[in-house]
Amino acid sequence: MRARLAQATRTPPGRLRLAGVVLAVLTVAFGGLTAWQLETRASAADRVVSYSQPLSRDAAEIHRSLADAATTASSGFLLAGTEPRDVRARYEQDLAQAAKLISQAAARTTETSPAQDSLSRLNQQLPVYAGLVESARADNRQGIPLGGAYLRYASEQMQTVLLPAAAELNTIETRELADDYTAARSVPWGAYGLAVLTLAALGWVQVTLFRRTNRVFNVGLLGATAAVLAGTLWLAVAGVTTGSALERSDHEGATPLRALNAARVDVLSARLAENLNLVARGSTATYNGQYADATKRLAGIAGRSTPMRRRSGSLPNALALAPGAADQALATAADQYDSWQDRYQDALKAEVGDADYQGALNKTVSATDTTSTADAAFNGTDRALAQAADIEQARFEAAADGTAGDLRLAAGAAAVLGLVAAAAALRGLGRRLAEYR
């Protein structure tokens, strides 16, 4: 082998032939590697847009729907015979939404995925929960206190079985999204490295030829250089622009959405505890404790006098991470949240201070009053957060959509340019080689 190589390099045509082979291999390899690396990133970007982000969004929505169902069921319970149709409809809608998304997620999840376990728990426990809520409703309508015990039991099942399973699913899907983001945004160092090597080889061959033949330009080799340069440039531009688009979709979409979803679930937990305290009718301090914990998680212990941004908790966190477009909605949410806290304190004062249970109940949730209750302010918070979520989801889509297409186009271009460069280099060297015949 070594001998044959030495033989080949001893004569000028041999050297030229060898250079031709090396350049052809390098340019084709550059095109191939670049195309392959960009295609890998394109499919990761595709997964982000059409698979892992929607799954992560659905997992968050399952979590939120379940928490919302528990909260709404408890509101309906407190209103008993006067439960408005809307409240019942919202509960049913929550259950339907959760059931639909659970089965969709199950269909999209592979047999071996760690998500299977949480999904099957959700699947098994959702009907159990719904049955307990119906028992609570039936007992409550007959006026027997057992209904309250059933509702508290149902809520406990929700809090200790269903919501943790949903949170787990959410974590798994979020991790998958993060992995896809990393894959889509990783820099194709291999392609860059090979580009440099190929350009160096082309340059070296041209300089050597210039020294030997005193001909300044070899059109073929120049063309090959231009093609490789164009491929590299395309690679760089596509890499940087899609990278920054994905970065933006994460920064303005996926990440703030995650923070927002955490805040929304905390809002629902607080509202559920507030209701359960009234369901328990002063028989335990557990639920006031749960309320305090949930609101502390949400926005810390600082009150209205501290601006939301300066508090610590999931709501200020969602506010800090949110893109400017969602600021307005989040400001409304923060404002409504503070009203809700005031009304909660009012109701608590009525219940504990003045022993006015009915008064406390009326201040918290009412079938007729839909503006000045704690429930109304909670709904205001919830709606504003939902609006912010829509905005952030739209930002995500606007930024991430099309990145896979751009990467795929660049991959195709790099493959073609690699072949063009190989052909041009061989042609250019072929001209020189012809001079030896």
Added chain:
Amino acid sequence: MRSTTVPTRSAAALAVLAACAAVLGGGGPSGAVPTAATGAPQAVQQTQQQQAQSDTCDIYASVPPSSVDGPAVKAIKARRSLVIGVDQNSYRWGARNPNTGQIEGFDIDLARAIGTAIMGDPEKVVLKPVATADRVDAVQKNRVDLIVRTMTVNCKRMEDVAFSKPYFSITQRVLVPKTSPAKNLDEAIGGRNVCVAKGSTAADVFDPAKNGAKKDAGAHLTVVENQLDCLVLMQLGKVDATMTDDGLAAGQAAQDQTVRIVDGDVQPEVIGVAMLKGSTDLTARVNQVLADYHAGGEWGRSYDRWLKPYMLNDAEHYWPVPH
């Protein structure tokens, strides 16, 4: 109502056998009256007195009745409202009717009678729901003037608050599903999964640390926040039996036609009205109202209205008589 299972004694094999027996022997009495079982009044009365005597203090002791307004009563009258701590979760004793929004029951009748007698006007009586664990504190911190909330009189509590003369005798009873073959209390709890409320007398009955009467029954305890949570768990088949006092047991049986109270009882106790320790004139006043309330027949009528359909005996059986 987070529940914890506490095996008081390892008797798994016994439990399995008992469970098999429960399945095989299914059926059981299925009369329409939830409390078809017959009580044993004589035995009850006896154990009750033994128990009362074995205490280190006299739970029947209270100041003599009087209708004179002392400083405590005058202070309350000057405030123009009497605040009475009540329960709103004990069916038929003190429970909020979700359809009317009113708290009603045997204790509530009594609370209103006491309030009206002292204040002369039912409008000046404020009923304030108080949590079980908060009762002593609510009295001591003056958040309520009186507690009428199935509150057991015992020596330890008598150190913290003053009690009226007792107005009801209770014992711990056991509820089982009607399909259970258990014939008496011991069969119902022996080696079974038994539900009790946290901090309740029933929990003490099984507590070796408190030398409870049934500490050796081999029962597996499921401890929940509220006695009603036991009925939920029993309906869902997660526990075999529930121990609670006969008043609350009656409330549970009233809410579920498919459970029954088994024969036998343990841990006889009396319940009374609690108030601030130094207010002897208020205590005397409450004792007077109680005496009149009982003598006038209102006590019995209230019993008949709220409790009789679910209890085992007539009213007079439950009026505490000092030994």
